Amino acid sequence: MPSSNFSLESPPATKAQLAALMQNILDDDVVNLQAPCPTGPAPDLTAMELADCYRLAWQLLVTGVDIPATRRLVAAIAGKGSATAEQTVQFKFMRARFKKMRFACANYSEQHAYPESLDSITRLMGRFQDAFKNGQRYRTLWLGIRLWCRLRDGFFAGLHDTLIEAKLSTVESFQRYIAVENQHLAETSREDAFLTARQFHDLRKIISRRIALSDTRRALSSSPEYDALSLFLATINGLMGKMHDDLVVKKIQNKLVYEQELFKFPDEISTRIRALVM
Structure with a gap:
């Protein structure tokens, strides 16, 4: 590099x-609805x-x-x-x-x-x-x-x-990157948010990148903070994955306009994302 x-x-x-x-x-899409949001920063x-x-x-x-x-x-x-x-x-x-x-x-x-x-x-x-x-x-x-x-x-x-x-x-560039993605997560998961399937999928990619980060770090050196973060992120990722699978099926069946049709962001997911980044 x-x-x-x-x-x-x-x-x-x-x-x-x-x-x-x-x-x-x-394990990164295993849903545990009782998993608490980490209270401290990783x-x-x-x-x-x-x-x-x-x-x-x-x-x-x-x-x-x-x-x-x-x-x-x-x-x-x-x-x-x-x-x-x-x-x-x-x-x-x-x-x-x-x-x-x-x-x-x-x-x-x-x-x-x-x-x-x-x-x-x-x-x-x-x-x-x-x-x-x-x-x-x-x-x-x-x-x-x-x-x-x-x-x-x-x-x-x-x-x-x-x-x-x-x-x-660099460490500074990495921190800016995380801050930008956190801001996007916060804005997209607000209580009145409506998304297209494409926007939902793009949002899930951020969650997937974040859990990949946590999973790699704790594989190198175990940390209670990263363990808790991965468990919470896995629940979000699993919920979003199941929903996206359903959206793909609807797209294939011509029951959904993937790029255009709007739907309410489920509270079950959006509240967890807000808890993570706010």
Whole structure:
């Protein structure tokens, strides 16, 4: 990143850290309506911790995703137009690692943005997953072919170069980024808020990035503050995920204009977001 001696591979994460992060990811949409909102701020991250979090996300991706095996999985689902329960879980776990890396780029890079190559393939994975989960056989085939073509052996090498060439966020830039996102959360979750499905989905991305941040930090070093924050964020994320799944189904059934139709932001979710950022 900023210095020539920065390495995404070294120091290597321990097996325990990688396992803890993956488990955190799997738990990040578990709803616990009794989870209290943390009363104190989460500990600030240092420059070294920002680098460690970035590195851990990269190592989780490259140690857990085998490109040839993933291509075979995509081909099997695309060819049949549907996925077995086992294939659905395998694809979900694989995509979770890509999403985690994408969130890391937003959280820890100076640009606080997704690299285009990583963003486009992760979004393609999401559309492919929606297609086979909702029984869209022809769409599953078409998107599967596109995804199979994108998953080349050189993908990780190209992404590695992109991440190395980027600049790691400074602590000050990171704090400004968090403040801007908090402001957006506060404004969008006000009591009289109405949203489109697209705006709702974009809002959920902020929550997803925030829980990814907390999950990575506590995988590196356990903290009661981060544990409590992740539990509360997981409830918000789970509630929003279930609602967005329903919105996607309505869109597929032509019962919802995804980009335009407004609906009231459910109090069950908005009150929790306001408690988090106000």
